[in-house]
Amino acid sequence: MKSFRDFMEEKVLEYYRSPREKFSSKGDFFTAPELDRAFGEAIAEFLHPYLKSLGNPVLLELGAGRGLMARDILSYYRSEDPELFGKIRYLIYEVSPYLIEKQKKVLEGFDKVEWVEDLPRIEGVVLSNEFFDTLPVHVVKGDRELYINERGEEVWLSLQNERVREFLRRMGYEGLDQRVEVCLDCIDILERIAGALVRGYHLVVDYGYTSEELPKFPEGTVVGYKRHTVRGDIYGEEMDVSAQVNFSALMEYGKDFGLKTVLYDTQRNFLASIPGFLTKLEELSFEGSPEAVERLSRLKTMLISMGDRFKVLFQSKGL
Numbered sequence: 001m002k003s004f005r006d007f008m009e010e011k012v013l014e015y016y017r018s019p020r021e022k023f024s025s026k027g028d029f030f031t032a033p034e035l036d037r038a039f040g041e042a043i044a045e046f047l048h049p050y051l052k053s054l055g056n057p058v059l060l061e062l063g064a065g066r067g068l069m070a071r072d073i074l075s076y077y078r079s080e081d082p083e084l085f086g087k088i089r090y091l092i093y094e095v096s097p098y099l100i101e102k103q104k105k106v107l108e109g110f111d112k113v114e115w116v117e118d119l120p121r122i123e124g125v126v127l128s129n130e131f132f133d134t135l136p137v138h139v140v141k142g143d144r145e146l147y148i149n150e151r152g153e154e155v156w157l158s159l160q161n162e163r164v165r166e167f168l169r170r171m172g173y174e175g176l177d178q179r180v181e182v183c184l185d186c187i188d189i190l191e192r193i194a195g196a197l198v199r200g201y202h203l204v205v206d207y208g209y210t211s212e213e214l215p216k217f218p219e220g221t222v223v224g225y226k227r228h229t230v231r232g233d234i235y236g237e238e239m240d241v242s243a244q245v246n247f248s249a250l251m252e253y254g255k256d257f258g259l260k261t262v263l264y265d266t267q268r269n270f271l272a273s274i275p276g277f278l279t280k281l282e283e284l285s286f287e288g289s290p291e292a293v294e295r296l297s298r299l300k301t302m303l304i305s306m307g308d309r310f311k312v313l314f315q316s317k318g319l
């Protein structure tokens, strides 16, 4: 018997460490950087003034997948601001040796990328796309916590974990008659991110919700993906299991670690505020070639179908 949290952690690590294609049409899901380079370029454009203000900034990406966002961010600075590009270092913190190999191939043209096993002290920006949703969650309903037995069946036992109780109290979730997911691992990594940032920013892009939206998910948000389909039976075969990110918790606990919220918005509004992204949309709609039409549809996916589900949180530390 193990807690759902321990089950999910094992499942996620098994999934990401296994040498099988996960991304794109050959794999299980698309992420925004996998859809089009315009996503990484928009992130680069957004971060540009903040990085300029930091002298010799370091970018530290958590869970970099195939390394496409890193490639697109670095390519953007190389062409748009070579002086800044010369000063930047790009670090990647990644749990999957299989993906590290992929990242090394994609990024071999950049000698400024390094892989780190812990979060070093930096002045710069810690950033991630679809990283927090892979961190394991405790699943709670009322005074009970979800466990999984040896036969892969759900068992509800009385809630013993004092940190989970404290989280429910602090977030005002006590007594809610619905499944609530408690990601203590998210709080722990947030503390490590803040500890790593001497001075700088933390950018999170992920699908998630705030406390006010919790009633929309009476059965919780945990899902398993395989071959672009949501699977009901997450307890069986190997698949990607994830839980939506509780952004209220990241903002609330961030205060304990000196992280101030600068911006929280939907991915749609975020992308629509980036001039380069809008210009690209406009250019592609005028161009009209089959390739342009295809790219336009990918950019629209980021804005429309992903646009409201995905959120952007930007926090500052020591500034």
Ligand SMILES: C[S@@+](CC[C@H](N)C(=O)[O-])C[C@H]1O[C@@H](n2cnc3c(N)ncnc32)[C@H](O)[C@@H]1O
Residues within 6 Å of the ligand: 012, 016, 031, 032, 033, 034, 062, 063, 064, 065, 066, 069, 093, 094, 095, 096, 099, 128, 129, 130, 131, 134, 135
């Ligand atoms: C859903 S993928 C997102 C990949 C990439 N950011 C993208 O948007 O395409 C999650 C990434 O986080 C990594 N990851 C998962 N758990 C991790 C952990 N505990 N520590 C570091 N990386 C982790 C995975 O190996 C993978 O690279």
